[in-house]
Amino acid sequence: MTDITWRLTRILTRDNRQATIPNSIIGKELITNYSMPYMMFRVETFIVVSYDPDIEYVRNLILESLAHEEWIMHDKPIQVLLSEFTEFGAKLKVRCWIENFVETRISEDKLNTAIYKVLIN
Numbered sequence: 001m002t003d004i005t006w007r008l009t010r011i012l013t014r015d016n017r018q019a020t021i022p023n024s025i026i027g028k029e030l031i032t033n034y035s036m037p038y039m040m041f042r043v044e045t046f047i048v049v050s051y052d053p054d055i056e057y058v059r060n061l062i063l064e065s066l067a068h069e070e071w072i073m074h075d076k077p078i079q080v081l082l083s084e085f086t087e088f089g090a091k092l093k094v095r096c097w098i099e100n101f102v103e104t105r106i107s108e109d110k111l112n113t114a115i116y117k118v119l120i121n
Contacts (some may be wrong), residue, residue: 038071042097044096045093046083046087046094048086059092066115078096
């Protein structure tokens, strides 16, 4: 946060941009402070896998590949959850924790890349 007046609040976004928000809006909306009390953040992505392979095999393949990624917090759960069934295949939600919410976008890329690499082999 950079400044609070009786009319508005100025904050810095994760992209280091200043956002000016009228206090009348802040009073009506839910505000999430990602830096308090902890900086850690859960990163997640969705993938769709065809119905051909065994779902447990795919789940274990993804979990095994993520177990070797250094950017993931390994003292927190890494999960591969069956989310829903689509016309193209089973939709999986893959989730893991990172130490700093600022790295969310880079970590999403790393997560997607790790999954892609293990599934195309």
